[in-house]
Amino acid sequence: MSQAFHELTIKKITRETPSAVSISFDIPESLKSTFSYKSGQYITVKKEVNGEEVRRSYSICSSPYFNEALTIAVKEVENGKMSPILNKEIKEGEVLTVSEPEGNFVLKPKTKYLSLFAGGSGITPIIGLLKQALHEGVKHIHMVYANTKEDEIIFNSELEQLQSQFSDKITIHHFLEENNGGIAAETGRISTEFLAKAKKVRAFRKAEHFICGPGPMMKFVEEQLLQLGIKSDAINLEYFEAPEEELEDTTSGEFSGDAKVKVILDGVTTELTVNEKENILGAMLSAGLDAPYSCQGGVCATCRALVSKGDVYLSQNLGITDGEIDQGYTLTCSSYPRSKEIEINFDEA
Ligand code: FES
Structure with a gap:
């Protein structure tokens, strides 16, 4: 089926970090059911840029369970076509052309233990899943959030607030490549040793794992989890970037023209x-x-x-x-x- 797009008015723009904003939309009554969504899904923004139609997908970071306006977060990509406009040019009250929510990076019913891995702007679907899990009474959530430096941590204060409100349910581990000691964080990247230690905890072994972030980070965490004996059907991945290598052409190769x-x-x-x-x-x-x-x-x-x-x-x-x-x-x-x-x-x- 072709993709349905709708005009949505921007209700609020919040600067989350020096290079990322969140954008909340007003959903008119007539589109409320069209824009009902599951945590972890995404929308596509369509915009004409320099005479060319550009489409970009952005994960929804709000939660339908916390009575929040539908919100996406957009990190500015150097030389990007859409993200610099969404970060610097658009204003509250303007209209964006937005697709209906879609995507399968969603919680499975009856999840008891959850393990979340976010890298940089990969936090956008992850924070939605975190809120849904809290709403649904998941027993424990183990979250790992990796960034380059502290001022790039999107939703830092919201995460702090959720952790203190649900301290018996959430454990958040921050990793910072440049760690100035401003928050409790391990220095460097997510490591084999860290994951091996996490696996000693029963709740981690029994968890559904969700990973979203830069491609190399996702690949590393997925491979490590598999090596630690986590089953592949308990690992859920949401990629933002195209793969670096092309897949092998396994067709007969006899066709040309x-x-x-x-x-x-x-x-x-x-x-x-x-x-x-x-x-x-x-x-x-x-x-x-x-x-x-x-x-x-x-x-x-x-x-x-x-x-x-x-x-x-x-x-x-x-x-x-x-x-x-x-x-x-x-x-x-x-x-x-x-x-x-x-x-x-x-x-x-
Ligand atoms: S347009 Fe995204 S996978 Fe084809």
Whole structure:
């Protein structure tokens, strides 16, 4: 299905750190159910920048359980197209074009023990999960939050307040690469020794683990948890960045040239000619189709669709599971034709 966008008025902008703001939206009564969300989900902001349409996904950091306005946090990325505008130019009362909430980085029902890992702006979905867990009476939450330096800690005072209010339930460990001693924090990065020590605690071993932050930090923590015997289905990952390396092309490699690609979107079938070197989402956008997308880098899964006929090569994937790929799903932003005839169905996504 194509992605639905709505105009939302900015209710409040709060400077969280020198390089990050949080932006809260007014949701009109008519859109309240459309914008009901689960902690850990994200929205996509769409904006025209220098004549070009730019879309970026931002995790929701507010909690529906704490009666808060829907809020995202945006860290300014050097040379970014959207984040400098959201950090420095937009004003309260202005309108942004925003997609409906989506994403699967959400708590499983009946979670008893929770382990949260955040790196930098990866705190945005994590703090929402933390609040939901507190609301749902999770028995214990072990949280690790890594930053470069103290003034980059987003939501520092809110976390302090939650920790003192729920001191019997939350343990927060800060890691700072440049530690001036302003807060209780370990110096350096999350380490093998730290995780091995954490694993000695039963609540950590039995926890659902959620990781969000820079790619290398996420990879390190995931690998360490697996080595410590944590099962992969207890590890939940939310990537912000595209993977550095392309996946191996495991298709037969015999196809070259143009493919006939039939695309089914919102009940309408469109036939496109797509070259082996062109990704399917790109071909759809060039043809003027209103395809759903955000990151265009194999991360957010907004462009997920079912390959109901033919073969594609998926070059980048941090957005869908192996199980979904086995069922025939792909990320169209990173899918290249590998057979003469292909059918892609967005309505089955
Ligand atoms: S647009 Fe984000 S994974 Fe394709």
